[in-house]
Amino acid sequence: MANVPDNLHYSKDHEWVRVEGDTAVIGITDHAQEQLGDVVYVELPKAGEEFGAHDSFGSVESVKAVSEIFTPISGKVAEVNQSLADEPEKVNKDPYGEGWMIKMKMSKSGEVDSLLTAAEYEDFTKAESE
Amino acid sequence: MTAPALELRKTALNDVHRAMGGRMVEFGGWDMPVQYPAGTMTEHLRTRTHAGLFDVSHMGEIDVRGADAISFVNRLTSNDTTKLIDGQAQYSALTTPEGTVIDDLLVYRMASDHLLLIVNAGTTEKDWDWIKSHHQNENVELQNVSADYCQIALQGPDAISILQKLTDVPLAEIKYYHFREGDVDGVPSIVSRTGYTGEDGFEVYAAPEKAEQLWKKILDAGNFGGDDGVLPCGLAARNTLRLEAGMCLYGHEIDETTTLLEANLGWIAKLSKTDFIGRDALAKQKEAGIKRKLVGFEVTDRGIARDGQNVFVNGQCNGNVTSGSPAPFLKKNIGMAYVPVEFAAVGQRIEIDVRGKLVGAEIVPLPFYKRAK
Numbered sequence: 280m281a282n283v284p285d286n287l288h289y290s291k292d293h294e295w296v297r298v299e300g301d302t303a304v305i306g307i308t309d310h311a312q313e314q315l316g317d318v319v320y321v322e323l324p325k326a327g328e329e330f331g332a333h334d335s336f337g338s339v340e341s342v343k344a345v346s347e348i349f350t351p352i353s354g355k356v357a358e359v360n361q362s363l364a365d366e367p368e369k370v371n372k373d374p375y376g377e378g379w380m381i382k383m384k385m386s387k388s389g390e391v392d393s394l395l396t397a398a399e400y401e402d403f404t405k406a407e408s409e
Numbered sequence: 410m411t412a413p414a415l416e417l418r419k420t421a422l423n424d425v426h427r428a429m430g431g432r433m434v435e436f437g438g439w440d441m442p443v444q445y446p447a448g449t450m451t452e453h454l455r456t457r458t459h460a461g462l463f464d465v466s467h468m469g470e471i472d473v474r475g476a477d478a479i480s481f482v483n484r485l486t487s488n489d490t491t492k493l494i495d496g497q498a499q500y501s502a503l504t505t506p507e508g509t510v511i512d513d514l515l516v517y518r519m520a521s522d523h524l525l526l527i528v529n530a531g532t533t534e535k536d537w538d539w540i541k542s543h544h545q546n547e548n549v550e551l552q553n554v555s556a557d558y559c560q561i562a563l564q565g566p567d568a569i570s571i572l573q574k575l576t577d578v579p580l581a582e583i584k585y586y587h588f589r590e591g592d593v594d595g596v597p598s599i600v601s602r603t604g605y606t607g608e609d610g611f612e613v614y615a616a617p618e619k620a621e622q623l624w625k626k627i628l629d630a631g632n633f634g635g636d637d638g639v640l641p642c643g644l645a646a647r648n649t650l651r652l653e654a655g656m657c658l659y660g661h662e663i664d665e666t667t668t669l670l671e672a673n674l675g676w677i678a679k680l681s682k683t684d685f686i687g688r689d690a691l692a693k694q695k696e697a698g699i700k701r702k703l704v705g706f707e708v709t710d711r712g713i714a715r716d717g718q719n720v721f722v723n724g725q726c727n728g729n730v731t732s733g734s735p736a737p738f739l740k741k742n743i744g745m746a747y748v749p750v751e752f753a754a755v756g757q758r759i760e761i762d763v764r765g766k767l768v769g770a771e772i773v774p775l776p777f778y779k780r781a782k
Contacts, residue, residue: 317450319735342449342735343645
């Protein structure tokens with residue numbers, strides 16, 4: 280079973296959000312990386328770019344497929360995980376740690392509360408695979 | 410993830426794939442494993458360095474028997490069926506009157522009055538209808554025997570030693586594109602030295618009720634307890650392996666809009682043999698010269714080209730990617746594409762529209778990968 284840490288927020292597009300003050304750290308879930316398979320390429324935005332909630336901010340590619348990645352919340356990109364350019368496999372090995380993708384300065388602080396809890400996300404992925 | 414549609418067809422190994430953790434997808438109307446838990450990358454590399462096992466039972470089989478079997482197939486296919494000897498297989502194509510491709514196939518000569526045609530899964534019904542409708546007064550009996558066979562492909566440098574543990578058929582004596590009939594683990598089989606990976610290997614045809622036995626016995630025979638054993642592989646690895654080897658995939662490089670000559674398959678278009686469907690069109694095209702050509706390319710910028718993306722030369726859209734993917738063994742991003750002949754030379758710079766961004770690439774020789782003999 281895919282790992283779903285309790286302390287994170289989740290989107291139905293299979294991204295996770297970790298809140299650190301007014302910053303949101305964003306990546307894709309363990310379930311998402313399992314579904315994708317070996318990640319070979321990650322395309323991310325530049326620091327300073329602004330996104331609304333549910334905007335596509337990049338893509339992650341496996342041997343077989345391309346998946347767009349979406350911002351669960353709105354804000355401005357503060358930092359991008361540059362190391363994924365050379366080591367995209369981090370997304371598979373450590374999706375909630377070294378495989379993080381971007382840090383965003385949140386523009387609407389209440390937005391994270393509309394995301395799924397760990398338990399809700401687990402139910403959501405179960406329902407999706409049935 | 411949506412549940413597969415109910416009408417998807419299943420090979421005899423469907424339950425085994427699911428039990429072994431295969432991720433199932435729809436392919437050509439079949440419910441097939443796209444990858445196993447090891448993942449496409451590992452499956453691909455293991456096949457290049459040791460061995461990979463593939464369920465290709467979805468492929469179709471059409472039996473042609475009778476005194477005119479050879480002349481009938483020779484009229485419908487582009488390669489020269491009369492050159493085959495018993496126990497030999499041949500890559501060929503069913504062609505339209507325009508010289509385009511109904512399907513690519515293998516023709517097995519079982520006997521002078523018996524050929525077995527191995528066709529693609531998604532085109533089996535179309536091929537069957539085409540072949541039947543082109544039957545004139547030849548003395549042949551046609552049968553769609555797809556349901557009578559499972560097909561298991563064991564590919565890679567260790568394929569021969571693994572399979573030899575299960576059979577008395579002297580595998581080393583079978584030349585490339587030849588086959589023998591014999592028992593594998595006591596199961597009557599056709600053992601063919603063919604494949605779709607660019608590696609040495611075998612394709613085993615047997616009764617579907619024996620598929621599970623053969624699959625499991627081959628995995629056991631090739632399990633060396635470490636990282637050097639045979640791995641079950643899904644369709645994604647099969648696709649990247651054939652792409653590295655520069656082989657065409659029906660519906661991608663070839664279809665009813667592409668001619669054999671455009672697809673670099675002139676070598677299976679035997680224009681000097683007796684007449685076959687499409688011969689005149691191909692002879693005419695050869696005379697006039699082709700206008701576009703299938704080429705291999707390597708992406709030189711960051712980015713991965715994918716099937717269907719547009720190809721630009723000198724800022725003008727001039728063609729499209731037929732297959733594009735990361736190449737796990739070559740560790741490059743590669744693909745094949747149709748481009749106008751004047752831009753088809755090795756070294757030509759092209760650009761590929763990867764979701765709105767132009768990514769640089771260069772035309773390189775095909776195949777991308779060739780195994781050391």
